[in-house]
Amino acid sequence: MVKLYACLGSGNCFKPWLVMHQLGQEFNLTLIDVLKGEQKSPEYLAINPLGVVPYLEIEAGQGIGESNAMLWYLADGSHLMPADRAERAEALQWMFFEQSKLEPYISPARFFTTIVPEQREARADDITNWQALAEPGLFRLDAHLAGRKFMLASGYSITDIAVFGYVHVLEEAGLTLSHFPSVERWIADVTQTHGYRPLAELGQAESKAA
Ligand SMILES: N[C@@H](CCC(=O)N[C@@H](CS)C(=O)NCC(=O)O)C(=O)O
Incomplete structure (x- = not known):
């Protein structure tokens, strides 16, 4: 299952989170507290050397940075990717x-x-x-x-x-x-599209990995 590293309140983190909700794709969420500098911790830098969120881990040792690149990956072959x-x-x-x-x-x-x-x-x-x-x-x-x-x-x-x-x-x-x-x-x-969830709900319901 893909794992999204994200912080609360971020528009960039919201984008892949919303796409996965709208596609009905299961994912794990790990919250990173950027106000405490957790994105620069050695543990997190070992996962994403850029030291920012969001980061989408698609399997151990392989992941995608840049929110819009994540959208491209996640929506591939779905109705959220234009066919033309x-x-x-x-x-x-x-x-x-x-x-x-x-x-x-x-x-x-x-x-x-x-x-x-x-x-x-x-x-x-x-x-x-x-x-x-x-x-x-x-x-x-x-x-x-x-x-x-x-x-x-x-x-x-x-x-x-x-x-x-x-x-x-x-x-x-x-x-x-x-x-x-x-x-x-x-x-x-x-906000009326199928499966829409507001930014304020990011981190409310998902399973939170350590
Ligand atoms: N262009 C990147 C921006 C990533 C970014 O700057 N993320 C912010 C949170 S929205 C961050 O991690 N800031 C903490 C830092 O730069 O240390 C994207 O779209 O994913």
């Missing part, structure tokens, strides 16, 4: 967009606004900067989603899940969802 060649390329396009134009700004703004609010004041200038850097990507995403239900024409896919991971919690980064009305409508549609 051009759409698979479009899926990758949006996954790279998510990791270059959205996640690098929404994630730290959210971290210092909501996850460690005691550091919010000290990082106020950085937060303002990250919010400003996130906005062009969010306006681009909003324009793409205007008039379409999901990211790809063929319907709900890992493309939506990759982008959803951090975009659906943008208000926790101090951004304003109503500025992006098509994104707001799309978020509501994603």
Whole structure:
């Protein structure tokens, strides 16, 4: 059985967790407390030398880093992977967009606004900067989603899940969802898809390996 190493509250960890729930795939979950630095422990570095989560162990000694690569692996051959060649390329396009134009700004703004609010004041200038850097990507995403239900024409896919991971919690980064009305409508549609589970449930029910 595959094993997901993840931390609570992370949009990146949420992505493979949600895909496995939506595909009905069994998995083990091991929680890593990044606030305590467990991702840099010798035990964890022996599993994932990059020292970050998420990490998907597919068998002993073999695993995948990078959340969007995990989605690609997990969805292979399923209804969450677009069947059309051009759409698979479009899926990758949006996954790279998510990791270059959205996640690098929404994630730290959210971290210092909501996850460690005691550091919010000290990082106020950085937060303002990250919010400003996130906005062009969010306006681009909003324009793409205007008039379409999901990211790809063929319907709900890992493309939506990759982008959803951090975009659906943008208000926790101090951004304003109503500025992006098509994104707001799309978020509501994603939460209605089969097997959807919210980020707050990550770590609530799964078996937790040591
Ligand atoms: N691009 C990577 C990002 C991985 C990442 O930076 N994970 C964060 C949590 S969301 C982490 O482990 N941070 C702790 C650290 O960098 O030490 C992905 O999509 O998986």
